[in-house]
Amino acid sequence: MAEATSNGSARKRAPVAVTGIGILTSLGEGREANWQALSAGRSGIRRIGRFPLEGMRTTVAGSVEFLPIAETGTPHVSLAMGTRVAREALSQAGIGRTGEFPGGLFVAAPPIDQEIPTRLEIARAAGELRYGPMLRVAATGSSKPHLEFLNGFIADRLQAEYGTRGMPVTVSTACASGASAIQLAVEAIRRGESEAALVVGTDASVQPEALIRFTLLSALSTANEVPEQAAKPFSRNRDGFVLAEGAAALVLEDVAAARARGARIIGYVLGCGEAADGFHRTRSSPDGKPIVRCMRNALADAGIGPEAIDHINAHGTGTPENDKMETLGIQAVFGARAGSVPVSANKSMIGHTLTAAGAVEAAFALLTLRDQRLPPTINYREPDPAIPLDVVPNRARSATVRRVLSNSFGFGGQNVSLVLGAEPA
Amino acid sequence: MSVTQEVWITGIGLVTALGEGIEAQWAGLATPETWRARIDSTSFAPFHIHPVAGLDLDRQIPKKGDQRAMGPLMHYGVYAAGLALADAGIAGDAEALGKVDISVASPGGERDIAADEQIFAAMESANDPGRVLNERLLADLRPTLFLAQLPNLFAGNISIVHGAIGSSRTFMGEEAAGIAALRNGFLRVRAGQSEISLVGGCFNAARADSLLLYGPGGYLLNRPWAPLWNRPPAGMTLGSMGAFLVLEPAALAARRGRRPHARLLSVLADQTDRQPDAASRAAERQLQALPPTEAGGLAILSGASGAGAPTGEERRWLAALTVRRGGLAVRGTAAALGHGMEASFLANLALAASCAERGALFPPLAPEDPLEAEAGAIDRVLVTGWGHHRGEGLALVEAAR
Structure with missing residues (x-):
């Protein structure tokens, strides 16, 4: 039961425990395998083998072609990945019974269209x-x-498989969807609707139509020669993001309930913030105000100031525009500390997993907190003088990390930031 | 849990086959002849649709560039969002718009039908279809259209056109998306997690790509038009619509000097496996979970889609309920509006709020059917939303007199 705060509303700022994590990306399947690869600075970006590449300006991606699944197409591969990461997260959390999860399901998945x-x-x-x-x-x-080919397909099948309670929710805030799904789950737990929630972010969009559409928006890197070096967030020579597939699942729980059942708590979601941008369909406000408001909303929700953040898991797509605007936003929020707070771009290794990215990167941020180890930003060879950040260049680094800010900024102006912590305060 | 905020509906925006605005809905619902005249049975024969016609986009989407950045689907929704914001006295108020949390339900936007057909033809005559697909996609796809196809750009366009920039969330997944969008806005306002919630959805029935999704499933009425409650298993007629509500905590709305159309008391959601009677049992549980209310006139706006088993089961459940609780009048609104999929629950909620405000229900849409009796004075309206395939929603609004 939620306890009332002084203003009478539900517990707006209560931390929420994370007790299970599952990860699958182009680096491989499984939480620990992914974390080891990410910590080693390995890239999952390869030449696409799934379909003909004649005429394509971009020929590299972080696809999961290694997965032994019979189905093809975005809906089925997304579902297969989502099913696998949910299984891993549930197994770690040890909650409920097989096919009977004691809480709701919140899914971030790509829009489904017949190709x-x-x-x-x-x-x-x-x-x-x-x-x-x-x-x-x-x-x-x-x-x-x-x-x-219904948009509810993935959530429906996950609900049937894992027996989550109530009506599953599928959210789309473009590249922030994974973080939005976490925020929805956190809000539901804070409102006392259930003591647990299952969050799944999954996206398998490496298909000709998606590749061409992002090409037409001039969003993708065309550095095809050495695929592993195509994604170069925060570098001067960055030339776009690398389309990628991936999935992550998180089991979230009310802290008291998790403790009461003796669960091992991996980390905490301390705060969630969001902000919409009304400037343009693909570009963010030139003044960076929505991004700044988003990060500040997350900090306020966590009840902390920027000085309490030890590390930033950046949106860091590697497009010229995003990395410039994210840097401006970080400078506005962190002031004099902006140059010294370490900032990692996971997308330098796993590419941009689109609707899954917010969940995948929140999962990596929680492992950063668990192991006190900052993953690197790889392919950082040409520093950009306009981006005077400590991007943890090329090699992982040990550090004292109590709280991480994880950013996700979506096309269409939907921004979400999460504050994750090793401890509940 | 702590429930402290009373939730007011302070703005309504509707665009349907019956016209724009709430008055047009009442006028269109006045006689079966009025709304039946709006059904188009030829453009997408053998299917029937309820199209939106004659919308003057300039009135809510003044910039031509914005109009071009969307297809009809998003036009209907963005237009209705503007109506709701104006109705709530928020349109043009930058301070209030900065707090608006957008919670919407949307399918994907329209495909470029001509481009698709050209690609089919090119691939059929090619020795190397994969290569031709790449070439044609590169040549024929337009970036603007890609953006118009992304469901989340619906919310993005509302932010851009109307300046509502607190936050935005887009829910996907057919009827359940509309239920989720309303529930998200309602629960956040009730729990003090949102000060102003703009909740809505959109649907365009007049598109071959969408009909091709529901047609093969055997859901669309492909015989002569028939009343909603007497259709064959393939019984849906889709309806274009944009439907929006502004939800606010009563105390804050009152401070702005606003009066509510109605109070939103409850929004419940379930998802059963759709075995026989599973949805009925869920609906019974939802009835039990409603907050206690005083005596008074109650009506039901049913979101029955017209599709096979769910519509038949809902009809049986409603009939039993009317026997149990005398004087209960039901209206199956999809008869007049068509089934608006993602937007249907929200459109019915908007109509329900208007009924509660007027204390009256519109005339029966199936006058020959005992389920749709003439209604007396109305104090509260229940809205059902059983998806054609999945998802069961129930909401309750109450007159704020």
Whole structure:
């Protein structure tokens, strides 16, 4: 039960415990394997082998082609990854019974749309290549079932597999979705709706259409020659992000409930902040105000000031625009300390896992706190004079880390920051 | 848990096949002839749709560049969001807009049908379809259209067009997304986690790519039009709509000098496995979980989609409920508005708030059906939202007289 605070509302600022983590990225499957690779500064970026690359300006990505799964396509691969990371997180948390999780499900997953090859199958069945005749064939009910292409598909299947309570929630705030899903779960636990929540962020968008769409937005790196070196966040020669696949799951619990059942607590979500940007569909406000407001909202929600943050897990995509604006934001929030707070960009190694990124990077931030070890920003060979940050260049570093700020900034102006801690205060 | 904030509905914005604004809905719902005249049974035959027509975008989306950055789906929603903000007295108030937390439900935006068809043709005649796919996508896709397809850009466009920039969250997943969006806004306001919540959804029925999703599943009515409660298992007629509500804590809204359309008392959500009677049992549990209210006239706006088993089961549950609780009038709104998928629960909630405010229900949409009796004075309205495939929502609004 939530206790009332002085202003009568539910516990707005209570920390929430993390008792289970699952991770799967281009670096491999499993929490510890990922963490070892990340700490060793390894890159998961490879040449794409999944589809023909003729005519593509970008030919590298952080895909999970190593996964032994039969299904193809974004919905199925996203579901397969989400299922696997949830299993790992639940196994670590040791909560509930098999197929009976005592809380809600919050999912960050890509929008699902039938891709061209699927539509072409329907067209072939219709014997016509235009939508009108296809509709008439569809009317006979002879085409493929629609369920796998509903946006609720991934959450529905995860709910059925793990027996989460109530209606599962799928959220999209673009590249901040994973962090939004964590925030939704934290709010639900703080409101006392349940004592636990399962968060899954998963994204398998390495497909021709997605690759081309991000290419048309000039968002992707075209440094194809040495794939491992394509992602260069905060470097002067950074030229875009690297599209990647990945997933992470977190089991979140009310702190008192986790303690009462004797759970081993890995770390805590201390605060969540968000801010919308009304400036432009793909560019953030030139004054950086929404990003600043976002970070400050997270700190306020955690009840701390910037001086209490020991490390920043940056959004750090490696696009010229993001890294410049994130730096401005960090400088505004951290003032004189901006140059000395270590800032890591996980995307230098795993690429940009899009809707999963906020969850994947929060998971890495929690392991940073667990092991007191800062993951590096790799491929940092040409410092950018406009970015005077300590980016933990190229090699991991041991440090005293009590609290980490993890940033996620989405296309469309949806920004979320999380404060994660080793201790509940 | 500590429940302290009374939640007021202080703004309503609706765009449907019946027109824009709440008055147009009442006018359109007045007689079956009025709303049946809005159904389009030819453009996407054999399916029927309830299209939005004659929207003057300039009134809510003044910049042409903004209009071009969206398809009809987002136009309907962004337009309705503007109506709701204006209704709540927030439009143009930068200080209030800076606090607005956007909570919306959206499917993906429209595909470029012509580009898709060109690609199909090119791939069919190619020796190397994979290579042709890349070439055509690179040549034919437009970045603007890609952005118009991302569900979260719906919220982004509301921030850009209306200046609502507190925060924004977009929920995905058909009807359940609309339930989640409303529940998110309601619970945050009630718990003191949000000062102003702009909650809404959008849906465009007039798109072949969307009909191709629900048609093959066997959900769409492909025979002559029939009343909602008497349709074959393939019984959905989709409806275009944008539906928005402004939710505020009563104390803060009163301080702004606002009066509510209605109080929002409860928003409940469930997801059953849809075995026979599972949804009915969930609805019974939800009824039990509603806060106790005083005696008074109660009506139900049903979100029944028209699709097969769920609509039949909901009809049986509603019929039993009307027997148990005399004087309960039901309206299946999808008859008149079409089923608005992500937006349907929110549109029904907006209508319910208006009914509570007027203390009256609109006339039966199926006058021949005993379920849709004439109604007396109304104090409270229940809104059901059983998804065509998954998700069961229930909300309760109350007159604030």
